[in-house]
Amino acid sequence: DAGITQSPRHKVTETGTPVTLRCHQTENHRYMYWYRQDPGHGLRLIHYSYGVKDTDKGEVSDGYSVSRSKTEDFLLTLESATSSQTSVYFCAISESGSGGVSDTQYFGPGTRLTVL
C-alpha cells in the first residue's frame, strides 16, 4: 500500500469554525489531490498540487483553501465550515498528471467530517 495517512480520521465541528485536514505521504510523489465524496455525486476534486507551493483549483474549490510547504504534506483548510461541507474527504497522490501510467492515483483512508 502507498504510504498515505490522513488526520484526523473523524471530526465533528460547528458551523463557522475553521478546520484543517492533513494529508501526509512517504512516497515522494509530486502530485497530491483533495477530493470529497458525497452520496449521489461520487468523488469530486477540490484542489490539487503539482509541487511544493504549486496548487490549483478543482471542480468544487469554493470555501476551501490548500497549502503545500513540503513535498510530503498537503493541507486542506475550511476557513469557516458550513453544513454543506459535511462529507468524507480523501487525499490522493500520483507521480505525474500528464497521462502516462505514472498517473495512477493512490488514495488515503479518508476523513469523515461532520459540520453541525
Added chain:
Amino acid sequence: KQEVTQIPAALSVPEGENLVLNCSFTDSAIYNLQWFRQDPGKGLTSLLLIQSSQREQTSGRLNASLDKSSGRSTLYIAASQPGDSATYLCAVRTGANNLFFGTGTRLTVIP
C-alpha cells in the same frame, strides 16, 4: 463538462460467475481511465489504469477495456469470489486538474 456514468448502480451475482461492469463518458478527449475498488468505510484502491492509446489492461482475474471513440470502458471480472464484493469506480482524466469519477457499481458476490 465530462460526465461519467456507471450502470448498473448495484449488481449481485453468484460466486464463480464472470461479470462485466460498465463505464461511459461523454468526452472522448481523455488522457487515461482508471478503475478502482472501494470497500465500505475505506479509501479507493487502484485496480487498472488504461492510457488513451491503449485498448486494454489485464491484472490477474481483471481485464479492463477502453473504446475512446464510443466513450466506453468495461471491467471484466473472471470467476468472481465473495472477496470481490465492493464498490467499483471508474475515473477519467482529461487534464492535470480534470479528473471525473463515476458514482460506482456496488457488487455483491453471493457464496
